Amino acid sequence: MASSRDTATNAPAVRGGGALSAPPTQGDRKAARVSLPLGRLIARLRHRGLENPLLPLPAVLIVAVGFFVPLVILAVYSFWPTVNGKIVHDWTLGNYTRFFTQETYWRTLLRSFLFVGIASAITVVLTFPFAYFVATKVRPRRRLFWVLVAIIPFWTSYLIRVFAWLNMFGDEGLLNKALQAIGLTSSPIGLFGFDKPAIVITFVYLLFPLAFLTIYIAIERMNPAMLEASADLGAKPWRSLTTITLPIARTGLVAGFIFSFISMMGDYATPQLIGGTNGVLYSNLIINQFNNSMQWGFGATLAMLLLVSIFLLLVVLRTAAGKVEAVGEYTMGFTHRRAPFLLAYSLLYLVFLYTPPALLVLLAFNDSPQSGLPFVGFTTHWFSDVFHNVVLVDSLWTSVQVAVSAVIVSVVLGTLAAVQISRARGKLRGFNLGMIAVPLFLPPVVLGLAIIIGLNALGIERGLWTIVAGHVIITLPVVTLMVLVRLEGLDRNQELAAMDLGARPWRAFFSISVPQALPGIVAGAMIAFAMSMDEFILTFLVTGSQQTLPLYIFGSLRIRVTPDLNAISALMLGASFLLLTLGVLIAIGRDRIRRREEVSRLPAGVGLPS
Amino acid sequence: MTNDPQGSRAAAGPERASEKKNGVSRRVFIGRSAGVALAVGGLGSFLAACGGSSGGGKREVVVMAWENYVDPEIQKRFQNATGIRMRGIAAESDQDMFTKLKAGGGAQYDVVFANCGFSPLYYKNGLIEAIDLSEIPASKNLWPVFKENTDFPYVVEKNKTMLYPSMWASFGIVWNSEKIDIPAPYSWNELWNPKIPKGKVIFQGAGDDFLSIAGLALGVPRDRIYSMTGAELQRAADYLAKLKPFQISKSSDQVTADAIRTGKAWAGQATSLGLAYRINEAAGKEVARIELPKEGALGWVDGPQLVKGAKNRENALKFIDFLCGDPDMQDWLWKQNRFGMASKTTSERILSAGDADSKVYASLGGDRPQIAEKLVFQGPPDNPKEWTAVYDKVIAG
Structure with a gap:
């Protein structure tokens, strides 16, 4: 009896088309006889099954309507003047002229690019040794633990992490106090004041996990045996670093730089909260045009110029980074040689990562009516205050509603899109993938402004649904890409086998593909949920009168910091930690069960490789 | 049409089976996919609507x-x-x-x-x-x-x-009397007092408010403070820029009060003459003073x-x-x-x-509300575009 796999393996050759295509049925033949092009198109589409190009259409349409249409309106607004707070529909280059003739604006753009570029480079440079250590010096089975420890802070609220640093900086901040306590300085030093260096430190802290992941993934693909080979051939460590490691890690380094750069350029909250009047970046000037003076036309111009500048930077970086040739096989190998300096550096980095949240947790138990040091006594009443704060609880509920809605829409539409994209080849695949992924490369501040301008231009009322829509545009690409990565690694023959055994495509999809893609779907859903629960930059712009939890936290940080904010922070940190731990335990448990099953299937006396 | 439904069914059997296996199920698949997409859209909208009363609820x-x-x-x-x-x-x-x-x-x-x-x-x-x-x-x-x-x-x-x-209420100049002594006659210019360290002045409100205080300090009459334009406005902006970095309390008197009480800020603009009372009440002693500056104040x-x-x-x-x-x-x-x-x-x-x-x-x-009749009220400038531009220069400069 031929195995289903054998049958399935032969199937595509017989069918001569897509993996799941089949001989035309009577209905298909009828449709094919229709002479109209539309009829022929419909008939052809029916043949395509899971390769049907219509599957990504809802996702592509959402991005097109929610992203490109507002962007076009933003571009149009940039050519219209604002008179007495109202957009006048007279075409003009006045806004652009104003940008180039008033040095405040073009200089701030240049300065922000330089500042953010340096901050992104620092982020990548400081992250590289840690990522290198985890990817090459840690035993493969322990790497998951290190990766989790490194990214746990990324799963906690972005604003909470900024808040944590607010406690560290300033004359009365922990850093200056610590320096004075150990006698290194006699008075507060400017480096740890509320100024630009503090913004850089906070940005590095905020974006470290993201940079770590991109660099780590790139380095982990490297076969450490190559380093040993180069050493055997007499290369010094720095030469191995520059000729082997860095070229291989180049894409990861560039990706880490790009994501850090885009995140920082679009962030108007961190500079404002940490740097005060000395922390103004270009994005703050954009927001000023929308907040105080209602200069929407000029604000749209500033946003468009930011967009163009980032696009040019991406082109330059893409050209500079080039394409990395495949070097060696992915071996999960590691270098046995000890690396005490790298280990010490990595441990210090973890101290850097965990000190601010640890301070927040400590302050959550501080029995002081002021939020901050000194610690005057132990209390838990700030936690009970949190649950009695109706505004906070309402905000949390709103956030959950938004996140659940965004996750459901993103998971379903993203999975449908990924199913087709993973099977498609050629220009259509590139188009769909590009369309869905493009919001990832745009600062959320520009997206938010484009949406509010779009809504305003179309006379659409803002509300909770506009927040959901905005979040879907951000989460949909993430879910699609995560499911896609998973689906592309699957053996599609199992689906074909199921089809040959009589399963319908729908059933094969749900019985074979979905369970196999489930880790990607769940991971995508979790990341989408976390992103939505934490989203602030865009939400602040597109909300109506609704207040999500990040908006509540931002309001508290901007208007009045109270001790219960420490308690919320501690609760959110605890919840993130618990969820991740739970996820890891489930993953480990599943892995053990799988291995046990595999062992039980083996003949007696044969063991699995560890 | 056939008189032999059984036979017809039998004849169509393999075809129908094939259709069931492939063609029909694909249509169903696409149909269901579209259905799911619509349902998801609907669900998203529904969930969004759950909390989206937008002020339309009766209670x-x-x-x-x-x-x-x-x-x-x-x-x-x-x-x-x-x-x-x-x-x-x-x-x-x-x-x-x-x-x-x-x-x-x-x-x-x-x-x-x-x-x-x-x-x-x-x-x-x-x-x-x-x-x-x-x-x-x-x-x-x-x-x-x-x-x-x-x-x-x-x-x-x-x-x-x-x-x-x-x-x-009326604006006033507030200061921490333990950190600095501000003698009479009180003036907004005391905020630029070199004895006050950089970063220890606090303002409350938005850029327009800070520019108006700078204008008052430079002697612009209260009744045309919001009409400042051109060189006069630029002078106020330059004067304000000299004070950078300054602290900003967005809308909270409590933030201003805490900053003055703890010494995080030494002096600043208060939106009410009652602020010193709040500060001293919280401190349990006199740490703050507040006065109406000689240039007059907004209210x-x-x-x-x-x-x-x-x-x-x-x-x-x-x-x-x-x-x-x-x-x-x-x-x-x-x-x-x-x-x-x-x-x-x-x-x-x-x-x-x-x-x-x-x-x-x-x-x-x-007990004398007629005082309010003499106030020049805090308000929007006559030319918000120009004021925003100069304030952009202050903070981005």
Whole structure:
């Protein structure tokens, strides 16, 4: 009896088309006889099954309507003047002229690019040794633990992490106090004041996990045996670093730089909260045009110029980074040689990562009516205050509603899109993938402004649904890409086998593909949920009168910091930690069960490789 | 058509099976996919709608205000008294609230607070409706001057106003007397006193407010402070830039009070002469002083405005009546804020208590509301575009 796999393996050759295509049925033949092009198109589409190009259409349409249409309106607004707070529909280059003739604006753009570029480079440079250590010096089975420890802070609220640093900086901040306590300085030093260096430190802290992941993934693909080979051939460590490691890690380094750069350029909250009047970046000037003076036309111009500048930077970086040739096989190998300096550096980095949240947790138990040091006594009443704060609880509920809605829409539409994209080849695949992924490369501040301008231009009322829509545009690409990565690694023959055994495509999809893609779907859903629960930059712009939890936290940080904010922070940190731990335990448990099953299937006396 | 359905079924068997296996199921697949997509869209909309009453619920009122007017305590008291849920949205400044309403959020709110200098801007833009004070029973308790003097920018005509007057005060210069000594005659220029370390001056509000203080310090007369333009405005901006970095308290008197009390800020602009009392009360000793500068100060009358076309208009009127009429609520507002009260009844109750609070209230001029008639009210500049441009230069320079 031929195995289903054998049958399935032969199937595509017989069918001569897509993996799941089949001989035309009577209905298909009828449709094919229709002479109209539309009829022929419909008939052809029916043949395509899971390769049907219509599957990504809802996702592509959402991005097109929610992203490109507002962007076009933003571009149009940039050519219209604002008179007495109202957009006048007279075409003009006045806004652009104003940008180039008033040095405040073009200089701030240049300065922000330089500042953010340096901050992104620092982020990548400081992250590289840690990522290198985890990817090459840690035993493969322990790497998951290190990766989790490194990214746990990324799963906690972005604003909470900024808040944590607010406690560290300033004359009365922990850093200056610590320096004075150990006698290194006699008075507060400017480096740890509320100024630009503090913004850089906070940005590095905020974006470290993201940079770590991109660099780590790139380095982990490297076969450490190559380093040993180069050493055997007499290369010094720095030469191995520059000729082997860095070229291989180049894409990861560039990706880490790009994501850090885009995140920082679009962030108007961190500079404002940490740097005060000395922390103004270009994005703050954009927001000023929308907040105080209602200069929407000029604000749209500033946003468009930011967009163009980032696009040019991406082109330059893409050209500079080039394409990395495949070097060696992915071996999960590691270098046995000890690396005490790298280990010490990595441990210090973890101290850097965990000190601010640890301070927040400590302050959550501080029995002081002021939020901050000194610690005057132990209390838990700030936690009970949190649950009695109706505004906070309402905000949390709103956030959950938004996140659940965004996750459901993103998971379903993203999975449908990924199913087709993973099977498609050629220009259509590139188009769909590009369309869905493009919001990832745009600062959320520009997206938010484009949406509010779009809504305003179309006379659409803002509300909770506009927040959901905005979040879907951000989460949909993430879910699609995560499911896609998973689906592309699957053996599609199992689906074909199921089809040959009589399963319908729908059933094969749900019985074979979905369970196999489930880790990607769940991971995508979790990341989408976390992103939505934490989203602030865009939400602040597109909300109506609704207040999500990040908006509540931002309001508290901007208007009045109270001790219960420490308690919320501690609760959110605890919840993130618990969820991740739970996820890891489930993953480990599943892995053990799988291995046990595999062992039980083996003949007696044969063991699995560890 | 066939007379042999059985045979026909048999003949069509393999084809039907093939169709079931491939063709039909694909159609079903695509159909179901589309169905799922639609259902998801619907579900998303439904979930979104669950919390998206947007102020349309019958037992709700949506209020946008500075944090002191959307305090959870107010929400709790209002709900207990009326059964109506108040949803409060904290905003940073007059400019912030105006922008949110103007930028398409009108239908989202029922009540928006403002300083009275901004009310005409809302009114001209058709964002609020004038309040007929006869609709609000508490209005009979107001000092007559606040509802009858048409020189006030918010009074449309006698007993018809753009905002319901709630509290009022005058700006002042506040400082930590343990950190620095500011001698008479007091001037806004003391904020530029070289003895005050960089970064130890605090302002409250938005850029327009800071520029106006700089203008006053340079001697621009109060009554044309918001008309500054050209070189005069640029001079004020340059003067303000010299003070960088300065601290900003967006809309919270409490932040200003805490900063002065703890020495985080040594001096600053206070939005009320009652702030020093709040600071000293919290410190348990005198650490703060406040004075009216010789250049004069700006002032304000604040209060709720009724959003035009408010979905919960009746609830909005009940909210205004409760906030500005309920004696306990009024006493709470006074204790929390230490501002002058526009309600004559409340003022007389505070003064008649004969305690320390009464003396403070009298010292603030709470018993002399005619002082408010002499204030130049905080408001929007005549040329917001130019003011924004120079403030952009201040902060980005």
